[in-house]
Amino acid sequence: MTIMVVEDDPDIGSLLRRGLGEEGYEVSVVESGGAALHEARRLAPQAVILDVMLPDQTGVDVCRALRAEGFSMPIVMLSAKAAIGDRAEGLAAGADDYVVKPFAFDELVARLKTHMLRRAEMPQAARYVTAGPMSLDLETRVARLGEAETRFTERECALLVLLMRAAGRPIARGDIFDALWADQGGASLNVVDVYVGYLRHKLGELTPGGQQLIVTVRGRGFMFRPPES
Known part of the structure; x- marks a missing residue:
């Protein structure tokens, strides 16, 4: 290699x-x-x-x-x-x-x-994560909705996968941090908010109508809401 x-x-x-x-x-x-x-x-x-x-x-x-x-x-x-x-x-x-x-x-x-x-080690069968009409290719880290697509960094993709697999259910900020950043020295809890912001910006490229795919549930965390068909 x-x-x-x-x-x-x-x-x-x-x-x-x-x-x-x-x-x-x-x-x-x-x-x-x-x-x-x-x-x-x-x-x-x-x-x-x-x-x-x-x-x-x-x-x-x-x-x-x-x-x-x-x-x-x-x-x-x-x-x-x-x-x-x-x-x-x-x-x-x-x-x-x-x-x-x-x-x-x-x-x-x-x-x-x-x-x-x-x-x-990424299994080919598990290459895609879907939520409603949106799909995320885990190998290329590209999300597609209709004819639109956008690419994510590895950490952005990991966060999006976490949220998509729990679509419709909020995940607490602390749980997200523990899953993705607990082993990163120097990282603080606000890194979750920073990356949610990155995702919202990029997902906005897929939904020009303004539909918000990641919503904040007060007191409970962040939730992925699948796009409308």
């Missing part, structure tokens, strides 16, 4: 090339956003480790461009920026994970393997 590393620091690039090689991966290291896009089109890597601060453009922009071109491989971002807002920006751009520098190599590899394993 090939992993593309996008990192302009030669020491970190060398560390990742050597360490991932010892883990049995083929590794391609590039040092700029432009080179990353070219290499991704050439190699179609199974995963990407992407630095945020690059000489020609940000890793966030590269991540958005990769997702816009339809690449669905796991993307793990690396950055010295540790603020919640910076993490949220990276995840909203389509990254699957966000690791803060300085990082522990073993933890980075464990996170990367987890995301790759999720892709590999």
Whole structure:
């Protein structure tokens, strides 16, 4: 399996090339956003480790461009920026994970393997989740309603799946956090509200009539309300 590393620091690039090689991966290291896009089109890597601060453009922009071109491989971002807002920006751009520098190599590899394993073990029969006339493809993370479609990040998709599978029943904010963010160091409960906001915005692309698919049930949490046929 090939992993593309996008990192302009030669020491970190060398560390990742050597360490991932010892883990049995083929590794391609590039040092700029432009080179990353070219290499991704050439190699179609199974995963990407992407630095945020690059000489020609940000890793966030590269991540958005990769997702816009339809690449669905796991993307793990690396950055010295540790603020919640910076993490949220990276995840909203389509990254699957966000690791803060300085990082522990073993933890980075464990996170990367987890995301790759999720892709590999996804049963074909369980590829789609449906609620009313809307379907969500778990492999591509694309939701469709009629002729309209929109794509989600992995964390957005996980939240949407949770809500869709409980369609018509509210899920408490704390239960959502425990299911999706309890293992994320530094995350706080308001991350649930942030991601519900992301979902509402993207789902609005499917329902131009203004129908709200995720509603707030006072004192009980959030509920997915299937779209009308």
